[in-house]
Amino acid sequence: MPCAFHIQTTAGPGRRGQLVTPHGTIETPVFMPVGTLATVKGIPQDLLEEIGPEIILSNTYHLYLRPGVDTVRKLGGLHGFMSWPRAVLTDSGGFQVFSLSELRKVKEEGVTFRSHLDGSSHFFSPESSMEAQIGLGADVIMAFDECTEHPADARRTRESMELTLRWTARSKKYFEDHKHDVPWKGLVQKDAQSDGAATQSLFGIVQGGMDLALRRESAERTIEIGFPGYAIGGLSVGEPRHLTREVVEATLQHLPADKPRYLMGVGTRAARHGLLFTSEGRISIKQARYAQDEAPLDPKCPCRVCQRYSRAYLRHLYAANEVLAQVLNTIHNLSFYLDTMRTVRQSISLGDVPRSPLAARQ
Amino acid sequence: MPCAFHIQTTAGPGRRGQLVTPHGTIETPVFMPVGTLATVKGIPQDLLEEIGPEIILSNTYHLYLRPGVDTVRKLGGLHGFMSWPRAVLTDSGGFQVFSLSELRKVKEEGVTFRSHLDGSSHFFSPESSMEAQIGLGADVIMAFDECTEHPADARRTRESMELTLRWTARSKKYFEDHKHDVPWKGLVQKDAQSDGAATQSLFGIVQGGMDLALRRESAERTIEIGFPGYAIGGLSVGEPRHLTREVVEATLQHLPADKPRYLMGVGTRAARHGLLFTSEGRISIKQARYAQDEAPLDPKCPCRVCQRYSRAYLRHLYAANEVLAQVLNTIHNLSFYLDTMRTVRQSISLGDVPRSPLAARQ
Numbered sequence: 001m002p003c004a005f006h007i008q009t010t011a012g013p014g015r016r017g018q019l020v021t022p023h024g025t026i027e028t029p030v031f032m033p034v035g036t037l038a039t040v041k042g043i044p045q046d047l048l049e050e051i052g053p054e055i056i057l058s059n060t061y062h063l064y065l066r067p068g069v070d071t072v073r074k075l076g077g078l079h080g081f082m083s084w085p086r087a088v089l090t091d092s093g094g095f096q097v098f099s100l101s102e103l104r105k106v107k108e109e110g111v112t113f114r115s116h117l118d119g120s121s122h123f124f125s126p127e128s129s130m131e132a133q134i135g136l137g138a139d140v141i142m143a144f145d146e147c148t149e150h151p152a153d154a155r156r157t158r159e160s161m162e163l164t165l166r167w168t169a170r171s172k173k174y175f176e177d178h179k180h181d182v183p184w185k186g187l188v189q190k191d192a193q194s195d196g197a198a199t200q201s202l203f204g205i206v207q208g209g210m211d212l213a214l215r216r217e218s219a220e221r222t223i224e225i226g227f228p229g230y231a232i233g234g235l236s237v238g239e240p241r242h243l244t245r246e247v248v249e250a251t252l253q254h255l256p257a258d259k260p261r262y263l264m265g266v267g268t269r270a271a272r273h274g275l276l277f278t279s280e281g282r283i284s285i286k287q288a289r290y291a292q293d294e295a296p297l298d299p300k301c302p303c304r305v306c307q308r309y310s311r312a313y314l315r316h317l318y319a320a321n322e323v324l325a326q327v328l329n330t331i332h333n334l335s336f337y338l339d340t341m342r343t344v345r346q347s348i349s350l351g352d353v354p355r356s357p358l359a360a361r362q
Numbered sequence: 363m364p365c366a367f368h369i370q371t372t373a374g375p376g377r378r379g380q381l382v383t384p385h386g387t388i389e390t391p392v393f394m395p396v397g398t399l400a401t402v403k404g405i406p407q408d409l410l411e412e413i414g415p416e417i418i419l420s421n422t423y424h425l426y427l428r429p430g431v432d433t434v435r436k437l438g439g440l441h442g443f444m445s446w447p448r449a450v451l452t453d454s455g456g457f458q459v460f461s462l463s464e465l466r467k468v469k470e471e472g473v474t475f476r477s478h479l480d481g482s483s484h485f486f487s488p489e490s491s492m493e494a495q496i497g498l499g500a501d502v503i504m505a506f507d508e509c510t511e512h513p514a515d516a517r518r519t520r521e522s523m524e525l526t527l528r529w530t531a532r533s534k535k536y537f538e539d540h541k542h543d544v545p546w547k548g549l550v551q552k553d554a555q556s557d558g559a560a561t562q563s564l565f566g567i568v569q570g571g572m573d574l575a576l577r578r579e580s581a582e583r584t585i586e587i588g589f590p591g592y593a594i595g596g597l598s599v600g601e602p603r604h605l606t607r608e609v610v611e612a613t614l615q616h617l618p619a620d621k622p623r624y625l626m627g628v629g630t631r632a633a634r635h636g637l638l639f640t641s642e643g644r645i646s647i648k649q650a651r652y653a654q655d656e657a658p659l660d661p662k663c664p665c666r667v668c669q670r671y672s673r674a675y676l677r678h679l680y681a682a683n684e685v686l687a688q689v690l691n692t693i694h695n696l697s698f699y700l701d702t703m704r705t706v707r708q709s710i711s712l713g714d715v716p717r718s719p720l721a722a723r724q
Contacts, residue, residue: 038678042404042685044693046666067653067678074654075674083670291429292436304408308445312437316400316429323404326685331406 002201012353021139055087061096077137077183126170143171157209219254271329303335364563374715383501417449423458439499439545488532505533519571581616633691665697
């Protein structure tokens with residue numbers, strides 16, 4: 001049984017809901033911190049639990065290369081391997097092959113590519129991506145798709161979308177045949193939610209480039225194949241920001257009203273570059289003006305960084321390239337994002353229409 | 363009033379004591395984690411408090427260059443700047459100038475050197491080192507010395523020792539004239555220990571190279587100048603390990619029985635290189651044999667790393683060069699060192715003679 005999704009309130013395009021997974025219930029809309037290599041960079045899991053995300057995102061491509069799916073499976077899947085009791089989502093590896101690997105060759109059967117680490121040759125197909133994602137054991141896994149490059153002409157965009165649709169059907173078939181091979185199968189039964197999912201859930205991905213008609217067709221035909229949730233893929237590939245919004249808004253209309261939605265690829269690496277979010281706007285902590293600033297980063301933020309350290313100290317850590325800079329900056333930004341999403345959820349509950357679908361990813 | 367030192371028990375050369383500083387009482391023998399740039403690399407201060415060190419060590423040379431003494435002073439000294447309520451010790455900068463900087467020129471007045479960061483020219487003297495260390499506001503600060511290189515002939519070793527003795531006297535004079543300029547002066551009065559220090563304490567440093575007679579002379583003449591504590595400097599400069607022990611043992615005999623002793627420069631960067639200490643011996647976590655090892659790093663260790671993560675996960679983090687590897691490895695090794703010192707203190711209390719003075723640094 002896949003994840004259940006309950007909608008409590010809607011306000012315009014905003015939906016306040018709950019996604020019930022084998023590893024806990026997720027309040028939506030939700031922001032997922034990225035834990036590419038089974039770690040949210042620099043943050044121990046007990047601190048991460050305190051910061052509060054109910055779900056994190058890991059990358060199949062990276063984990064397949066290091067430490068390998070077999071290792072993660074033997075250690076109980078991602079939850080056991082990284083000692084993370086809450087929900088996890090993995091991507092299919094398709095986007096990472098598209099963006100990171102070299103000498104990529106796409107054929108009907110799948111993609112041959114070279115590792116960005118050592119140049120070794122590998123092959124991903126819908127079936128091998130499902131096999132990997134079942135071994136990694138995330139609660140939500142993604143169909144194997146081709147991320148269409150930008151710009152792409154009409155013919156190329158359609159061909160790419162058609163390929164993704166065929167791969168999507170193959171992903172679903174393999175998943176249905178093998179979903180009981182998940183490494184935590186036994187564990188979950190005793191912890192399962194009352195109405196809850198006891199298996200992984202596979203989500204489909206809508207492609208179609210920047211062509212709104214193809215986006216609609218891709219959505220309709222992906223829904224026809226049938227999934228418990230749908231993602232909007234193929235964005236943040238170099239297109240201007242207004243186009244991202246336009247494609248998202250147009251695509252959302254064609255997705256089922258009662259299923260979870262996942263907007264892929266709109267994350268940020270701000271913390272690593274010293275860009276910190278506060279209730280008073282963004283702060284670039286590297287600036288000399290903060291060198292002797294005794295104030296906390298954000299006086300209104302309850303996170304452990306703002307409760308303890310000055311801007312002067314954070315500026316020093318960043319300027320000196322100290323490991324603790326990344327740790328503290330990430331703690332703060334994650335806290336800020338999660339607080340922001342809490343506010344968005346409250347607003348929807350109160351009937352406020354979110355300004356943009358980008359502020360209400362679900 | 364400088365720090366007080368109370369000895370509870372002795373067992374051979376081992377002494378079980380308490381050092382009372384303006385920022386808390388330190389049980390000795392003690393291991394001091396290194397926080398070079400006002401951070402124990404990768405560890406947030408609240409985690410560090412949990413791990414438990416009662417004193418940490420910061421480096422004047424590094425802090426002088428970044429963020430500058432003036433900034434640290436304005437933020438309340440190291441305690442305020444890094445938000446660390448417990449004791450801190452700073453070195454004098456002499457050893458770092460000796461080991462890190464280029465184009466060093468030693469004269470009677472002091473040392474001209476170039477920054478290892480940007481090649482800019484700087485000057486350290488006993489007076490400027492004291493001024494910097496008073497501004498940084500550590501509880502224990504160190505006299506400005508010349509670390510004699512190894513090997514060095516008899517004449518050079520004596521000249522270097524004599525220079526250190528003159529610099530030591532100048533250090534004391536400047537400190538006595540300026541010790542009330544410490545940035546936390548006002549703060550401490552209300553928190554002061556009942557019998558406790560309300561000012562910084564300046565320790566003298568014994569030099570003399572590997573020459574045991576000069577070590578004795580250096581000790582006696584440093585004691586004559588008079589300090590509340592004494593350090594053994596000039597070791598770990600490339601000499602064989604047995605020689606380090608020999609010099610330490612010989613020098614200890616000439617230090618006052620009732621004053622704290624500080625063995626400088628015998629720290630380790632093991633965690634950063636994946637070398638982890640356990641109750642069953644050292645583990646090099648990078649080894650492939652740990653790739654699928656489900657066991658905790660040290661089954662007997664109560665630290666949060668051993669309580670939560672497998673060797674397989676730690677090996678993965680290290681192999682993938684993840685920031686969390688350094689964070690978790692440091693948490694474990696620090697916990698292990700502090701536990702070891704706890705055991706040493708208990709042994710001394712029970713009358714067991716420590717095997718080597720190197721196991722009982724105080």
